[in-house]
Amino acid sequence: MLIITCIKQVPDTTQVKIDAVTGTLIREGVPSIINPFDAHALEESLRLKDEYGFKVVAISMGPPSAEMTLRRALALGADDVILLSDRAFGGADTLATSMLLSEAIKRLSVHEEIAMVICGKQTIDGDTAQVGPGIATRLKYTQLTSVDRIENIDIQSRRITVRCKFEGRYEILESSLPAMIAVLREINRPRYPTVPMRMMSQEAVIKTWDNKIMRLNENTVGLKGSATAVKRIFSPDRAMGQILGGDEISNPDDAARMLIDKLVSKNLLSLQ
Amino acid sequence: MSAQIPFFTTLFAVAAVFFLWSCYLRFSLVLLGKPDDRFSNFSRRFANMLLYAFGQKRVVTRSYPFGLNHSVFFWCFLILLIANTEFLLHGLFPGYISLSHLPEGLYFALALVFDIVSFVALLAVVIALSRRWFYPPEYIDARSVDAFVILGLVATLMLAFFGMHGSEIALGSEGAAAFMPVSNFVGSFILAGAPVNMLVAMVTVFFWIHAVTLLLFLDYLPYSKHMHILTAIPNCFFRSIEKINTQLPEEFKKGNSYGVGQVDQFRWKDLFDSMSCTECGRCSDNCPATLTGKALNPRLLIHDIKMNLLHNGKLLKSGRAPDLPLIGGLKEGSIADDVLWACTTCGACMEVCPVFIEHVPKIVYMRRHQVEMKAKFPEELLTLFDNMENRSNPWGIIPAERGRWTSETVAPLFEKDKTEFLFFVGCAGAFDTRNKRNTLAITRILDKGGVSWGALGKDEQCCGDSLRRLGNEFVFAQMAKQNVKAFKDMGVRKVITQCPHCYNTLKNDYRQFGGELEVLHYTELALQLVESGKLAFKNKAELGKVVFHDSCYLGRYNSIYKTPRELIELATGHSPLEMERAFERSFCCGAGGGRMWMEESAGNRVNLERVKEALKRQPDTICVCCPYCVTMMEDGLMDLKVSDQVKVLELSEIIETALK
Numbered sequence: 001m002l003i004i005t006c007i008k009q010v011p012d013t014t015q016v017k018i019d020a021v022t023g024t025l026i027r028e029g030v031p032s033i034i035n036p037f038d039a040h041a042l043e044e045s046l047r048l049k050d051e052y053g054f055k056v057v058a059i060s061m062g063p064p065s066a067e068m069t070l071r072r073a074l075a076l077g078a079d080d081v082i083l084l085s086d087r088a089f090g091g092a093d094t095l096a097t098s099m100l101l102s103e104a105i106k107r108l109s110v111h112e113e114i115a116m117v118i119c120g121k122q123t124i125d126g127d128t129a130q131v132g133p134g135i136a137t138r139l140k141y142t143q144l145t146s147v148d149r150i151e152n153i154d155i156q157s158r159r160i161t162v163r164c165k166f167e168g169r170y171e172i173l174e175s176s177l178p179a180m181i182a183v184l185r186e187i188n189r190p191r192y193p194t195v196p197m198r199m200m201s202q203e204a205v206i207k208t209w210d211n212k213i214m215r216l217n218e219n220t221v222g223l224k225g226s227a228t229a230v231k232r233i234f235s236p237d238r239a240m241g242q243i244l245g246g247d248e249i250s251n252p253d254d255a256a257r258m259l260i261d262k263l264v265s266k267n268l269l270s271l272q
Numbered sequence: 273m274s275a276q277i278p279f280f281t282t283l284f285a286v287a288a289v290f291f292l293w294s295c296y297l298r299f300s301l302v303l304l305g306k307p308d309d310r311f312s313n314f315s316r317r318f319a320n321m322l323l324y325a326f327g328q329k330r331v332v333t334r335s336y337p338f339g340l341n342h343s344v345f346f347w348c349f350l351i352l353l354i355a356n357t358e359f360l361l362h363g364l365f366p367g368y369i370s371l372s373h374l375p376e377g378l379y380f381a382l383a384l385v386f387d388i389v390s391f392v393a394l395l396a397v398v399i400a401l402s403r404r405w406f407y408p409p410e411y412i413d414a415r416s417v418d419a420f421v422i423l424g425l426v427a428t429l430m431l432a433f434f435g436m437h438g439s440e441i442a443l444g445s446e447g448a449a450a451f452m453p454v455s456n457f458v459g460s461f462i463l464a465g466a467p468v469n470m471l472v473a474m475v476t477v478f479f480w481i482h483a484v485t486l487l488l489f490l491d492y493l494p495y496s497k498h499m500h501i502l503t504a505i506p507n508c509f510f511r512s513i514e515k516i517n518t519q520l521p522e523e524f525k526k527g528n529s530y531g532v533g534q535v536d537q538f539r540w541k542d543l544f545d546s547m548s549c550t551e552c553g554r555c556s557d558n559c560p561a562t563l564t565g566k567a568l569n570p571r572l573l574i575h576d577i578k579m580n581l582l583h584n585g586k587l588l589k590s591g592r593a594p595d596l597p598l599i600g601g602l603k604e605g606s607i608a609d610d611v612l613w614a615c616t617t618c619g620a621c622m623e624v625c626p627v628f629i630e631h632v633p634k635i636v637y638m639r640r641h642q643v644e645m646k647a648k649f650p651e652e653l654l655t656l657f658d659n660m661e662n663r664s665n666p667w668g669i670i671p672a673e674r675g676r677w678t679s680e681t682v683a684p685l686f687e688k689d690k691t692e693f694l695f696f697v698g699c700a701g702a703f704d705t706r707n708k709r710n711t712l713a714i715t716r717i718l719d720k721g722g723v724s725w726g727a728l729g730k731d732e733q734c735c736g737d738s739l740r741r742l743g744n745e746f747v748f749a750q751m752a753k754q755n756v757k758a759f760k761d762m763g764v765r766k767v768i769t770q771c772p773h774c775y776n777t778l779k780n781d782y783r784q785f786g787g788e789l790e791v792l793h794y795t796e797l798a799l800q801l802v803e804s805g806k807l808a809f810k811n812k813a814e815l816g817k818v819v820f821h822d823s824c825y826l827g828r829y830n831s832i833y834k835t836p837r838e839l840i841e842l843a844t845g846h847s848p849l850e851m852e853r854a855f856e857r858s859f860c861c862g863a864g865g866g867r868m869w870m871e872e873s874a875g876n877r878v879n880l881e882r883v884k885e886a887l888k889r890q891p892d893t894i895c896v897c898c899p900y901c902v903t904m905m906e907d908g909l910m911d912l913k914v915s916d917q918v919k920v921l922e923l924s925e926i927i928e929t930a931l932k
Binding site (some may be wrong): 012031033107160189190191192193194196198200203250251252 | 330526530645646649657850910915
C-alpha cells in the first residue's frame with residue numbers, strides 16, 4: 001500500500017523581501033527550502049513506512065529546480081519520487097494545484113492501492129492550507145486536518161485514528177482509508193539523512209511527469225486553470241520598533257521589569 | 273648447574289614461544305586497522321622518540337611528581353634489560369656467556385651498575401606500593417590487581433637478584449664482590465656465617481626464583497596494561513608529528529562507509545594507541561568532561577577500544593561480523609553514545625598523554641559514524657545542522673544580516689587585487705550582539721595600525737568548525753570546498769580571524785581542501801603592528817586585576833600563548849594573573865567541539881568550573897580571546913551572580929581601550 005506525500009519547494013520566506021516600487025517578491029538569491037510543514041508530512045510518512053511497511057512516494061509540482069526537494073525526500077527514505085513539471089503547470093493557484101496533484105495520485109492508484117495522502121498543513125509562501133483539502137475533495141478521500149498525532153492504523157479493516165489539534169481542544173477522529181491527512185509541525189521531529197542515502201539521492205534520476213504524460217486539458221491546469229489571481233503584494237505599514245533601555249540596562253532583572261511595566265501600561269499584560 | 277640446563281632451556285623455550293605467540297596475537301589485531309602513514313619524516317620521529325620516550329618528557333612534570341618514579345623504573349628497566357639478557361643467556365649457555373668473561377674493568381663496572389640499579393628499582397617499587405596503598409590518586413584505578421602483580425614481580429626479581437649474588441658472595445664465588453655494595457652487604461652481613469651447603473642451595477633457589485619470575489613477567493606483559501613496555505616507545509615514534517592533530521578528511525564515494533562504527537574501521541595507529549595506554553589517568557585528570565561528571569572518561573574510552581578489539585578481533589580476522597558493538601553498548605568494550613557527545617575537543621587529554629595517544633580524532637571519527645551512517649545524534653543538533661546547511665551559520669540567521677554590524681556600521685568589503693587582508697569575521701562576530709563589540713574593536717585596531725583590510729559581508733560563509741568536530745564531515749567538506757574556492761576567486765591570500773575556531777579551521781583544516789592561506793589571528797597581527805611601530809598604546813587600560821583564560825584552539829591547537837599575554841601587558845601595564853590551569857594545561861570554557869550548541873544536562877557545567885577557578889584570583893576582569901569563551905564566561909558569571917563585580921572582556925576590547 002502506498003502513502004503519497006505532497007511536498008513543495010518554497011523560497012526561504014524569512015529571506016524574501018518585497019520590492020516597494022513594483023510590489024513583487026524579490027526572490028533573486030533567496031535560497032529554496034522544503035516547505036517546513038511538508039518536511040513533517042514526509043517524516044510522518046516515513047515513520048509509518050518503518051512501522052507498517054507502506055511504500056512512500058513523494059510528489060511535487062514545480063519547476064525543474066524543485067527536484068532538489070525530491071532528492072532530499074529520497075535521501076530521507078522515500079521509495080519513489082515524481083516531479084510534476086511543465087510550462088503549462090506554471091502559475092497555478094490552489095485549485096489548479098490540487099487538481100494536478102489529484103490527477104497524479106489517480107495515476108499512481110492504478111498500480112497500487114493508496115492508503116493515504118499526507119500533506120503539510122500549509123505552505124509558508126502561500127499560507128492557504130487549501131491544497132490538502134482540495135486533493136481530498138477531488139479524490140473523495142476523508143480529510144483529516146490539523147493532525148498532530150496518528151493514534152492508530154488498522155490495515156486489515158482500513159481504518160485510521162488521528163488526533164487533531166484545534167483552538168482550545170483536541171479531537172480524536174476515526175476514519176476509513178484512504179484518507180488525506182494534513183499535519184501540524186508538532187507531529188514529529190524530522191530525521192536527518194545519512195551520507196550514503198544523500199549520495200544515492202544525488203545520483204538518482206528524478207521521474208518527471210509533464211503534460212505529455214498527464215494529458216490534462218490545458219485550461220484546467222496552471223495559470224489558465226486557476227480561479228484566483230494575485231493582484232498586488234504589499235507589506236502593511238508598521239509602527240517603528242522601540243528599544244527599551246538599550247545599553248543602560250545590563251541586568252536582565254531590570255530589563256524584564258521595564259518590559260513588564262511597559263506591557264502593563266499598554267494593557268497588554270495584567271498583573272494579578 | 274649443568275644438570276639444570278636442559279630444564280632451564282625447556283622452560284625458557286616454552287616461555288619465549290608463549291610470549292612471542294601472545295605478542296603475535298595482539299599485534300596482528302593492530303593490523304586489522306586501516307592504513308595510516310606514520311613512517312614519513314623519520315628523523316623528526318626519531319628525535320621525538322628520544323625526547324618523549326627515553327627522555328620521559330611528559331612523564332616527569334611539575335603536576336605529576338610521581339612521574340619521576342616512573343622514569344626511574346624506565347631507566348632501571350632498560351639497564352636491567354642488559355643484566356637480564358645476560359642472565360637468560362648465561363642460564364642457557366653457562367660455559368660460554370657470562371659477564372665475567374668480559375675484560376675486568378668492564379665487568380666490574382657493569383656489576384656495580386646492575387647492583388645499584390637493582391637497589392634503586394627496589395626502592396622505586398616501595399615508593400609505588402606505598403603511594404598506591406596510602407595515597408591512591410583519584411584519577412586512576414590505583415589499587416588494580418594488575419598494578420600489584422607487576423610491582424610484586426619486579427620486587428621479587430630484585431630480591432632474588434640480591435639473594436643470589438649475596439649467597440655467591442658469601443660463598444666467595446663472586447669475582448666482582450667488591451663492586452656490588454648491596455649484594456656485598458647481603459653476603460657479608462646478612463648471610464655471614466651461614467653454612468656452605470645452605471648457601472649453595474640458596475644460589476640455586478634464588479636462581480630459579482629469578483628465572484621463573486623473569487619469564488612470568490615476560491609472559492604476563494602482553495595481557496596487562498604493562499603491554500605499554502613494548503608499545504610506548506614505538507607509539508612516541510609514530511605520534512602525529514603535526515602539532516595540530518586535526519581530523520583526516522573522508523573520501524565521499526559510492527559504497528564507502530564513513531567514520532568509525534566498528535573497531536577495524538580505525539586506522540592501525542588508533543589501535544596501537546589502545547595497546548599503548550598505561551592507564552596512568554593523566555587524560556581523565558585533565559578532561560573537562562570527566563571533571564564535571566559527564567559520561568566521557570578518555571582513559572576508559574581508550575580502554576574500551578582495546579577491549580572491543582580483543583573481544584572482536586578473532587571474528588574480524590576470520591572475516592565475520594563483530595558481536596560486541598563499538599558504539600552504543602553498555603558492556604566493557606563498548607562506548608555509550610553520550611560518551612562521544614560529551615567531548616569539547618579541547619585537546620587537554622592529548623596534551624598530557626605521555627605516550628601521545630590521540631583521543632580527540634577517535635571521538636570525532638566515531639561521531640562521524642553516528643552522524644553520517646546512522647543519523648543518530650543529540651536532537652538539538654538537528655537545528656544546528658539545518659541552519660549550517662541552509663544559512664551557513666549556527667543560529668539560522670538570514671545571511672543578508674551578516675554584513676550589518678550595527679545599525680550604522682556595515683562591513684567594508686574586500687576588493688580583489690586591492691585589499692591586502694581579508695578580515696574573516698566569523699559567525700559569532702557577525703551575528704552575536706555581544707561579540708559584535710569585539711568585531712568593532714578589531715576593526716579599530718586594524719584601522720589604527722593602517723592595515724589594508726576588508727570583509728566579505730553577506731557573502732561570508734561559516735568556516736564549519738563545529739560541523740567538523742561534531743562529525744558532520746559531509747557538510748563540512750562542502751563548506752570547506754566552497755570557502756576555499758571563494759577565497760581563490762576573490763584573490764584572498766592573507767586572512768585575519770577573530771575566532772580561534774575560524775583561525776584553526778582556515779589555517780589547518782582547509783589545507784586538506786587545497787586552501788593555502790596565510791592566516792593570522794588578530795592578536796598576532798596586533799603584536800606585529802606594535803613591534804613594527806605602526807601601533808602605539810597611548811593609554812593604559814585601567815581594568816584592575818586581569819586574569820587571562822587561554823582558548824583551547826589558540827593555545828593547545830596553535831601554540832599561541834605568549835602573544836595575548838604580551839598584548840595584555842602592553843595595554844594594561846601589568847602582565848595578567850594566571851589561573852591554576854593555564855597555558856598547555858588550560859581548562860576549556862565548555863563550548864568547543866560543537867558543545868556550544870548542545871544542552872549540558874549531566875553533571876556540573878564546565879563554564880562554571882572555569883569561572884570559579886578564575887574567581888579564585890579575585891580578578892576585576894577576565895580576559896578571553898575567543899567569542900565562545902566570551903559567552904561561556906559571561907554566562908558563568910551571571911549564574912554565580914557576580915557579573916556586576918567581574919567583567920569579561922575580549923582582548924580586542926582591552927587593546928582598543930588602550931589605543932583611544
